Amino acid sequence: MSATTSSAARPGTARPGARRLWSSAIGLLLATVLAVGVNMLADRLLPRARLDLTAQHLYTLSDGTRQALAGLKDPITLRLFYSRRLGAAVPVYGAYADRIREMLGEYVSLSGGKVKLEVYDPEPFSELEDRAMALGLQGVPVDQSGEQVYFGLAGSNLVDDERSIGFFQPDRERFLEYDLTRLVYELSNPQRPVLGVMSPLPLNGDPRAMMMRNPALGQPAVVMTQLRQFFTVKDIPLDAQVIEPDVQVLVVAHPQGLGEAAQYAIDQFVMRGGKLFVLVDPHSESQASRPGPTGQPPANTASSLDRLLNAWGVEAPSEKVVLDLRGAWRVRANPGDRVQAVDYVAWYNLQGDSLNRDEVSLAQLDQVTVASAGELRKKDGATIDFVPLLTTSPESMVVDAARVRQEPNPVRLLADFRSGNARHVIAARLRGELASAFPDGPPAPAEGQQRPEGFPAHLARSQGVANVVVANDSDILEDRFWVRVQDFFGQQVATPFSGNGSLVVNLVDTLAGSDALISLRSRGESLRPFNLVEDIRRNADAEYRQTERQLQQKLEETEKRLRELRQGTPAAPGAERNQNQAVITPEQRAEIDRAREEIIATRRQLRAVQLDLRRDIEGLETVLRIVNIALVPALLTAFAIGLAVVRQRRRAAARA
16 A cells, blocks of 8 residues: 655745745845945945936036146135025026036045035025125025025135135026136135236337327227236236246237247247237238327238247238128228218128137127238148137138228228138137247347346247137227227226127136136036927917917908998999998998908917917927836836846746
8 A cells, every 4th residue: 555645844844935935035135235235335435436418418527627626735615605595486596506516516526625515505684694795795686575595606715815606697507617617726826827918019008198199099908907907917028038937828919020039939938838819910900090100100010920820730811801791890981982981891890600609708708899800720730729719700701901901992892892601710729739930949149139047948849738829810909999988087987899808808817727727618508498399389389470460460451341341332333432321231240240250260270279389388298207207117117027037038948
């Protein structure tokens, strides 16, 4: 007799279901411990790890900022004052504040402990509000109560030097990183930059003003007054053999007839890392408007620095000027011409796409005025970065400079104008490693001169990346082309009508910063418009406006017809109307009713267009919500299901 097997489990053994349950619980616990441990290790070992998935890498700091932060020697404290009431009232500022906090957090993380961030929410009539005001921050009212809100940044260093950004404006978001990095750089380098100016033009006032009985000529150019507000300005003689080592930026304006010794000094200044802003000119209107030593304007009004510029990969022709029809100044015609005023295409305002908005120095400018300007070209084979700053419109052409030098004729220039449908660069920024224009070393001193003591050794190439700004028009500095100066009770009041002065100050300011600041460009904006929604809105609005115009036309036609009906109808074709007729015939009543029905139908159509507009946008918003809320979980779920199916198949294959 065979023995029967019992279906009951042996004592002390667990059921398979309970075993799987315990295994799952232990696995879940281990997974939780692993996740927590990985997060702790990542927070400790990878505190700077970031993944920026934005299209323009808005949250990734540029190499220039990293270089500036790596060069910090002393600690810096940044204090962000942000009123949360501002974000509650205007959500755009709330989103912008989040971005600024995150970016400042990156500054702290990359500074190696040199940057400390403090965030404050100043309440109205509090000590924090007084502190914000004392630091130079700007308060803005958000309602009728008069209570101020703040959204600015103040920074200080160990010696209590302070810099601030009074109020963060979203329309300057493209330059947020530049503004923050500049503030940090200025706190780490608090001394005023030294600016050298080399020019034969009377930028500091004409010393012959009293002799010519014109005291106004003795006043310095307005641009020089503005530069002295921000920099320590030194005059550099035209025969200088060495540029003083404390000069950080050198402005060379209209270098007419500059000797080899001075050109070598400029060349070696750039080779040693100095920043150069040079303004050459095919025809200086400033020089042509002032009498020379003989009492007459000089015949030669051109200047060039070809030896240096050509060696650095740039061409600036001094025998050609660029005419531009767009933005041309309206000037008086010659007395012999019949017209009273004419567009002088040699003097013009550069606006819109003629200004490189990606450059910090031009971002906030509306226009820049040039006069008898020449063009700049990058030489074939040059390895420098050539970034246009000022560019003419396509309605421009190049002519011989002789046509504007001696008795220019605006009417004839305009009559002979033929657009070349091409843009020409007036000013550009150069950046790169440069070779010296004097490969054989310094030239011999002029007769009767000796080299100064401590003459620096010759450099054949620039030490690092050189930064140069070149403009082929020195009249950017001339007052009459950008500012009106009036005497107000003994004080000179300058009222600019163009942005020349701001351009010069901004360019010198960027050059005075470190290479890190100069390399920064504008970034994208985090508050980007939803183009698809805007397209739908514009299309529907266009349809709505078209229907609205049709409605207005029908209303006008109906009103006109009603007036005719009230005036009466002619008894026969060609007969006069009865102006005293007050009785409306059945035919007239029917016509009036038909007009009213058309009005009602048109209004119904107008409402339908508005409803369709709202439906299209609401439908798109619904789809976006579904995508944002459900798509990511759905993808994760699908991935998990797919992974489970693959594992199940592998297990089944292993069992088989």
